Amino acid sequence: MLNDFFPNVRMEDMITATNETLYMTLISVAGTFILGILLGLLLYLSGPGGLWQNKVVNTITASVVNIFRAIPFIILILLLFPFTDFLVGTIRGPNAALPALIIGGAPFYARLVEIALKEVEKGVVEAAKAMGAKSSTIIFKVLLPESMPALISGITVTAIALIGYTAVAGAIGSGGLGDFAYFYGFQRSNFDVVFICTVLIIIIVFIFQFIGDYASRKLDKR
Amino acid sequence: MITIKDLSKVFQTKDREVKAVDGLSLTINKGEIYGVIGYSGAGKSTFIRLLNRLEDPTEGSIHVGDQDLTGLSKNKLRIARQDIGMIFQHFNLLWSRTVYDNIAFPLEIAGVPKEERSRRVNELIDLVGLSGRGNSYPSQLSGGQKQRVGIARALANNPKVLLCDEATSALDPETTDSILDLLVDINEKLGLTIVLITHEMHVIRKICHQVAVMEQGRIVEKGDVLDVFLHPEQPVTKKFVDQVMGDQEKEHSLKLIKDKYQSGKIVRLHFVGESTNQALISEVSRKFVLDVNILHGKITQTQKGAYGTMFVQFEGDNEEVARAIEYIRSTSVEVEVNPDA
Ligand SMILES: Nc1ncnc2c1ncn2[C@@H]1O[C@H](COP(=O)(O)OP(=O)(O)OP(=O)(O)O)[C@@H](O)[C@H]1O
Ligand SMILES: [Mg+2]
Numbered sequence: 001m002l003n004d005f006f007p008n009v010r011m012e013d014m015i016t017a018t019n020e021t022l023y024m025t026l027i028s029v030a031g032t033f034i035l036g037i038l039l040g041l042l043l044y045l046s047g048p049g050g051l052w053q054n055k056v057v058n059t060i061t062a063s064v065v066n067i068f069r070a071i072p073f074i075i076l077i078l079l080l081f082p083f084t085d086f087l088v089g090t091i092r093g094p095n096a097a098l099p100a101l102i103i104g105g106a107p108f109y110a111r112l113v114e115i116a117l118k119e120v121e122k123g124v125v126e127a128a129k130a131m132g133a134k135s136s137t138i139i140f141k142v143l144l145p146e147s148m149p150a151l152i153s154g155i156t157v158t159a160i161a162l163i164g165y166t167a168v169a170g171a172i173g174s175g176g177l178g179d180f181a182y183f184y185g186f187q188r189s190n191f192d193v194v195f196i197c198t199v200l201i202i203i204i205v206f207i208f209q210f211i212g213d214y215a216s217r218k219l220d221k222r
Numbered sequence: 223m224i225t226i227k228d229l230s231k232v233f234q235t236k237d238r239e240v241k242a243v244d245g246l247s248l249t250i251n252k253g254e255i256y257g258v259i260g261y262s263g264a265g266k267s268t269f270i271r272l273l274n275r276l277e278d279p280t281e282g283s284i285h286v287g288d289q290d291l292t293g294l295s296k297n298k299l300r301i302a303r304q305d306i307g308m309i310f311q312h313f314n315l316l317w318s319r320t321v322y323d324n325i326a327f328p329l330e331i332a333g334v335p336k337e338e339r340s341r342r343v344n345e346l347i348d349l350v351g352l353s354g355r356g357n358s359y360p361s362q363l364s365g366g367q368k369q370r371v372g373i374a375r376a377l378a379n380n381p382k383v384l385l386c387d388e389a390t391s392a393l394d395p396e397t398t399d400s401i402l403d404l405l406v407d408i409n410e411k412l413g414l415t416i417v418l419i420t421h422e423m424h425v426i427r428k429i430c431h432q433v434a435v436m437e438q439g440r441i442v443e444k445g446d447v448l449d450v451f452l453h454p455e456q457p458v459t460k461k462f463v464d465q466v467m468g469d470q471e472k473e474h475s476l477k478l479i480k481d482k483y484q485s486g487k488i489v490r491l492h493f494v495g496e497s498t499n500q501a502l503i504s505e506v507s508r509k510f511v512l513d514v515n516i517l518h519g520k521i522t523q524t525q526k527g528a529y530g531t532m533f534v535q536f537e538g539d540n541e542e543v544a545r546a547i548e549y550i551r552s553t554s555v556e557v558e559v560n561p562d563a
Binding site for chain 1: 274300301302303304306308312314315316317319330331332359360361375379
């Protein structure tokens with residue numbers, strides 16, 4: 001029956017493309033989470049009233065974050081070609097999309113991390129200081145756990161943006177649903193393929209949103 | 223226990239300097255509950271935060287025990303802070319941790335091994351009266367219970383000093399009393415020195431041994447709580463004393479007394495802190511042949527005994543009344559015959 005409505009859709013191709021999209025998304029979300037938290041912490045800690053208040057570091061970090069956030073993703077991929085080639089050894093396939101995805105996602109997430117950290121009550125940090133906590137203790141046992149629900153909902157938003165980026169990366173042959181929809185669907189006028197790819201991407205987005213919302217709610221003990 | 227010398231803290235804001243604490247000197251003895259009272263903006267919070275160097279002093283020195291806090295390096299300061307507990311107006315608990323884990327936090331910081339930590343936390347949960355609530359999250363507790371967690375957490379590393387910044391200001395009167403009782407309890411049980419900041423005189427009255435009155439970063443009056451209650455000198459102090467001793471009906475009452483009780487002698491008794499004298503009235507009426515009429519009064523209790531004023535009328539043989547008054551004079555109760563006010 002599937003073949004009647006969607007004559008050009010082949011199951012194996014769809015599964016491969018979906019797997020590639022999931023692969024790119026999961027790895028880039030993990031990378032963005034780590035790099036974004038590092039950048040976000042740096043922004044927060046070096047900011048006014050922060051634990052390591054430092055104007056120079058803060059200005060530099062903020063500028064880097066803003067610049068990378070300002071570059072349109074499709075251009076970022078092109079700009080990163082030499083870097084990607086050096087790192088991954090190719091500029092094609094899912095792995096080649098990863099550097100651009102992470103470098104595009106992390107600055108965005110870093111801002112969300114900074115906002116989440118700012119929401120942590122000053123008094124709680126102060127209480128930890130009064131107990132004689134080290135900076136590392138304050139970061140890992142106060143700041144991150146106390147802001148975890150916001151960090152999780154932030155990474156959910158970022159993950160969904162990243163799923164969109166994986167589709168854009170398809171335009172330069174990264175593989176995945178975007179790539180498949182563009183080259184096999186759009187360019188060959190197989191619109192049934194475009195349609196199925198879209199549905200699959202929407203399903204993936206919904207799954208990420210659901211997991212993110214659930215985790216964030218579970219962690220929120222306020 | 224705590225010696226503070228010429229302590230000053232200047233905040234530099236964009237357009238001006240704020241001298242929050244100004245040349246403050248104070249000695250706090252071991253085992254004492256020392257209250258610092260003042261109106262908003264007097265510099266109380268700044269002062270108490272200087273005591274564990276959450277603020278760095280601009281000038282002056284602070285010794286806790288025989289350690290000079292002001293000279294300590296960052297690392298030594300962290301160790302020293304483990305000996306100084308602190309509780310806060312808004313509790314400042316970690317909402318992501320259970321009661322148990324909140325109390326365990328300072329022990330984790332101090333590197334106490336897991337088993338001992340668990341023993342100690344359970345001990346503290348019992349001490350502050352939260353048995354059975356170990357697995358609750360702060361959001362599931364009332365304000366009073368949250369402050370109990372705060373107290374347990376502050377006591378975890380067996381500190382020598384406990385700093386309380388408006389610890390009861392967010393609580394209703396009843397809960398305030400129960401928290402104050404808990405503080406007295408741990409002061410007596412553990413011999414802990416407590417420094418307490420408040421803007422409520424009844425907190426001072428109820429649990430403090432010593433009090434200092436702060437205004438514009440300076441201490442304008444200090445001493446034994448009872449002395450300060452009895453002989454407040456500064457206008458601020460008088461206002462604070464009025465908070466608890468204020469007796470609005472006194473004037474009105476006295477006028478009525480003068481009109482109504484023309485016979486006998488009207489006497490004002492001033493009770494100043496010896497609980498032994500509380501049976502004075504019954505003693506006088508037993509020892510002397512006269513009638514005692516209680517007309518008006520207000521007596522209140524402090525950590526050092528009762529304090530307050532009472533107006534009575536003595537009726538009987540003039541000589542007998544004179545002897546009774548003579549007798550009262552021989553006690554620590556102050557007497558005034560035919561008072562105007
Ligand atoms: N970080 C700061 N920067 C600038 N000024 C400050 C700072 N902290 C306190 N001050 C100023 O110092 C003065 C004393 O403040 P402090 O908080 O110690 O008062 P307080 O007696 O605790 O008042 P309250 O009863 O309202 O808590 C105030 O004028 C306040 O504006
Ligand atoms: Mg204050």
